[in-house]
Amino acid sequence: MADTPLIADYFDGRHAQAIPVELSVHGDMLQLTGAAVSHQIPLRAIRWPERTRHGARIAQLPDGAALHARVPAEWDQWARLHGIGEGWVVQVQQSWRLVGVAVVVLLVLCVAGYLWGLPLASRGVMAVMPRSVDQQVGAIAMRSVEDTWLHPSKLPKAEQERLRALFLQAQARWQTTQPSGTPALPVKIHFRHARIGPNAFALPDGSLVFTDQLVKLFKGRDEVLVGVFAHELGHVRHRHAMRLLVQSGLLGAAASVAFGDFSQVLAATPALLGHMAYSRDFEREADDASIELLRANHIRPSVMAGLFEELAAYRRRPPPDEDDRKPKDASNDSREGSSDTEADDDDEDFGIAFSSHPADAERIARFKEADQR
Numbered sequence: 013m014a015d016t017p018l019i020a021d022y023f024d025g026r027h028a029q030a031i032p033v034e035l036s037v038h039g040d041m042l043q044l045t046g047a048a049v050s051h052q053i054p055l056r057a058i059r060w061p062e063r064t065r066h067g068a069r070i071a072q073l074p075d076g077a078a079l080h081a082r083v084p085a086e087w088d089q090w091a092r093l094h095g096i097g098e099g100w101v102v103q104v105q106q107s108w109r110l111v112g113v114a115v116v117v118l119l120v121l122c123v124a125g126y127l128w129g130l131p132l133a134s135r136g137v138m139a140v141m142p143r144s145v146d147q148q149v150g151a152i153a154m155r156s157v158e159d160t161w162l163h164p165s166k167l168p169k170a171e172q173e174r175l176r177a178l179f180l181q182a183q184a185r186w187q188t189t190q191p192s193g194t195p196a197l198p199v200k201i202h203f204r205h206a207r208i209g210p211n212a213f214a215l216p217d218g219s220l221v222f223t224d225q226l227v228k229l230f231k232g233r234d235e236v237l238v239g240v241f242a243h244e245l246g247h248v249r250h251r252h253a254m255r256l257l258v259q260s261g262l263l264g265a266a267a268s269v270a271f272g273d274f275s276q277v278l279a280a281t282p283a284l285l286g287h288m289a290y291s292r293d294f295e296r297e298a299d300d301a302s303i304e305l306l307r308a309n310h311i312r313p314s315v316m317a318g319l320f321e322e323l324a325a326y327r328r329r330p331p332p333d334e335d336d337r338k339p340k341d342a343s344n345d346s347r348e349g350s351s352d353t354e355a356d357d358d359d360e361d362f363g364i365a366f367s368s369h370p371a372d373a374e375r376i377a378r379f380k381e382a383d384q385r
Contacts, residue, residue, distance in 0.1 A: 016036075016090060016093060017034045017035060017036045018034070018035040018036075018086065018087065018090040019032060019033070019034055019035075019082060020032075020033055020035055020079045020080060020081055020082060020087070021033075021079070021080040021081075021082060022044060022046060022049055022077065022078075022079055023077060023078045023079075023080065024077045025075070025076035025077045025078070030080070031046050031047060031048070031049055032046055032047070033045060033046035033049050033079075034046060035079070035090070037055070037094045037096075038052075040054060040055050040056070041053065041054060041055065042054075042055055042058060044079075053073060053074065055096065057073075057074045058071055058072065058073055058074070059071065059072040060091070060096050067084075068080065068081065068084070069081035069084050069087045069088070130259045130262055131255075131259065133259075133262055134255050134258040134259045134262060135255070137258050137262075138251055138254060138255055138258060141254070141258075145254070146216035146217055146218075146251065146254050147216075147217045148217075149216045149217070149253075149254065149257065150215040150216040150217025150218065150219055150253075151217055153215050153216070153253075154215055154217070154219050157215075157221075158204075161206050161207055161208055162204040162205070162206050162221070163204060163205040163206065164204070164205065165203040165204050165205055165224055166205050166224050167203050167224050167227060171227070172203045175201070175203070175222075175227070175234075175237065176201045178234060178237075178238065179199075179201055179220075179237075179238065179241045180199075180201075182238050182241065182242070182305060182308075182309045183196070183197070183199070183241075183245065183305070185305075185308045185309050186242070186304060186305040186308040186309070188308070189304070189308045197218060197245060197248055197249055198218045199218040199219075199220055199245065199248065200217070200218055200219045200220070201220050201222070201241075202219060202220065202221045202222070203221075203222050203223075203224065203227065204221055204222075204223060204224070205223065205224045205225075206221075206223040206224070206225070208223060209223065209225050209226075209326070209327075210223060210225040210226035210228075210229045210230075210323060210326060211223045211225070211226055212226055212240050212241075212243075212244055213244065214244040214245070214247040214248050214252075214253065215253060216248075216251065216253045216254045216257075218248050220241065220244045220245070220248070222237070222240070222241075226240070229322070229323075229326065230319070230322070233315075235306075235311045235312075235315050236315050236316075236318065236319050236322075238305070238306065238309065238311060239302055239306055239311070239313075239315050239316045239319060240319065241305075242301060242302035242304075242305035242306060243298045243299065243301070243302040243316070244298070245301060245302075245305065246297060246298035246299070246300065246301025246302055247294070247298045249301055250294070250297050250298070250301075252294045252297070252298070255294075256294075295375065296375075296378075299316070299375060299378060299379070302316060302379075303378075303379065303382045307382075312383050313379045313380075313382035313383055314379050314380045314382070314383045315379075316379040317376045317377075317379045317380050320375070320376055321376075
């Protein structure tokens, strides 16, 4: 192929003055010829710029010198003629159709990674993560929610102790149905007055929190509260909260590769735990644990279907008028537990709380059908 010389500016890396040179290709060597300049450089040793629609064309030479194009269009034509800097990446970048295909493929990979890759990776991490980490994270999270959502319980101490004994007895009966050698789950049962309405939630260290409003709403229906206890125990059993945190951490790490600064994800761990919602699969696993425990205690699983329906009805109730919230006389202030569905605080959303995830028809039917199995 006959060479077609190209005029470019040569900077030796030591002086600011540009030296006009003529570029020509001889085999696998680039010849530079100009005033007081005569070099032959292997083509493979030169860092050639990728062709772009706009911008400068600068080739980096191995000795620190550089070549600057005078006319980008002429540089591109000369480079194409000699097959320089025209890899497949550059060809893709110059085609809007191929760029569009690449964007679609990237989006598909991102969605697939989020839906399947993250859960798979989190299971791998959880397989090697000791339970002691759950204890530490749970303790931090408990302190955080105590400061944000929870207040001291207004339930009588005797009622709190009765329910604790009931729940632990139900857990002990369930434990006898587990395979030999299955360790008992350490749980800590807390009762709190809260701004999340009738609710319950589990933290990674086995802290199970029941709100006063939930206990009052189902007063006299202990089997329903046992079902809620079993559901939350299922979340602890399968380490759902930790898996959510691991997935969030992995997602944050992936985002940091693209956007930088992963520290904010770590700093916000307690808040993330509060606002992340359990997935459908997690809820199904917790429901299965609830069914197991209820059967072990000779309680019909369908009580959970009634629970969901009762909670849904509670959520549909109009908020009380402002006048109704005020005590009618001073004596009311000293009474313990004014109303079974008191609303002196507005309900707030807490992602991993029980009633933050209303049961759909599939879950309700699952509990009803469990009576027949």
